[in-house]
Amino acid sequence: MEIRHLKYFLILADELSFVKASEKLFISQPPLSRQIKELEDELGARLFDRNSKxxxxxxxxxxxxxxVTLLLDNLDRVKLKTQKIGNNISGEFRIAYISSTFSGDIAELIKFLSSKYPFVNFSLYEVPTARQISDLEQGKLDxxxxxxxxxxxxxxxxxxxRDSFSVVFNKQLVQLxxxxxxEKLKEEIFVFFNKDYAPHYYELLLEICAGYGFVPKVVHESNNISSIIQLVKNGLGSSIVPTNILKxxxxxxLGFIELKKGNLFTDVLIATPKDDDSEIAKAAIGFLLR
Structure with missing residues (x-):
């Protein structure tokens, strides 16, 4: 059994059409059918029911x-880690952050790492939480x-x-x-993070508003903290953001008022693939936790 057999199988399993699968693989249908038949013969099991329709x-x-999907995902992870070990402390080191955590500290981190490891290309990406978790699990992020x-x-x-929350508002339009x-904001428009982009965060903001006795009138949504701040600055609503954003x-x-009622906080985490003994990752964590 070869890797190409598995890849051909997955393409056909996704497309469920020999015509579409062969076009995607840039091969004709007979070779594809032959590869699938060889795979089924080796496994001793029929993988597809097929007829003319x-x-x-x-x-x-x-x-x-x-x-097979899990197997190939793991193979990609092993390949990436092998390349990383082979590169030792050269090559690329990939760092991701969510928009609400970007600060001078992250810029200082890149400056520190670039000085300490001059032969490494440090790549910085803004990536939502769910995708970061997936990429970290697969070794696509360091x-x-x-x-x-x-x-x-x-x-x-x-x-x-650990960060608290603050309400942010346009001082020319709202007097707080x-x-x-x-509670005066109960009739005002709010700008929140997109619910699909950050569902846990969105629910937490609703919980905060409930603690002050109202349901926010969320009219505008964004998946970027800078966009949210700009919308508030331009008078399109108020928002609730991590207090650290003020920096x-x-x-x-803009006006900021820290919200202490309910004692609600949000924890900012530094995450790495488990059992990753990267010297650069250890240096980065040490710098941020100093």
Whole structure:
């Protein structure tokens, strides 16, 4: 059994059409049929039910697809890690962050690592939490900066810092002086992170508003903290953001009031693939936790 047999099988299992699968593989149908037949003969099991009208996976085929997908994903991870070990401390080191955590600290981290490892190309990406978790599990990222919760046996985490929440508003349009004034926002428009982009974070913001006795009127959504801040700055609504945002988005038009009621916090985590003994990752974690 060769890897190409498995890859051909997966393409056909996805397309369920010899015509479409052969076009995607840039081969004609007879060789594809022959490869699939060889695979079925070696396994001693029929993977597809096929006739002139349709192609379907058998129960054996469904199970085989699930296991082969995991196998090839793991093979990619092994390949990436082998390349990384072979490169030692040269090559590429990939760091991801979510937009609400980008700060001068991350810029200083890249500066520190570039100085310490001058032959390494440090790549920085803004990536949502769900995708970061997937990429870390597959070894496609070397270090991630995300918000809790993170539940994966394949990822190791360190608490970077715990952040409170603050309401942010346009001072020219909204008059708030103390935390007790927050209930005045119950009739105001809110700008939130997109629910599909950050579902846990979105629910947490709803919980905060409920603690102040209202359901927010969410009209605008974004998947980027800078966009949210700009919308608030331009008078298109108010928002609730991590307090740490004030460091990098301190505009004269904006007012911030920290929300202490309910004692709700958000944990920012440094995440790496579990059992990864990368010298660079250890140096990065040490720098951020200093």
């Amino acid at each position: 349709k192609v379907e996976l058998t129960e054996a085929g469904k199970y085989f697809k699930q296991e 270090l991630g900066i995300i918000r809790a919760p993170l539940k994966s046996p394949k990822i190791a985490t360190h608490l970077w810092f 002086d103390t935390e007790e004034d927050i 990098s988005h301190n505009y004269s038009e």
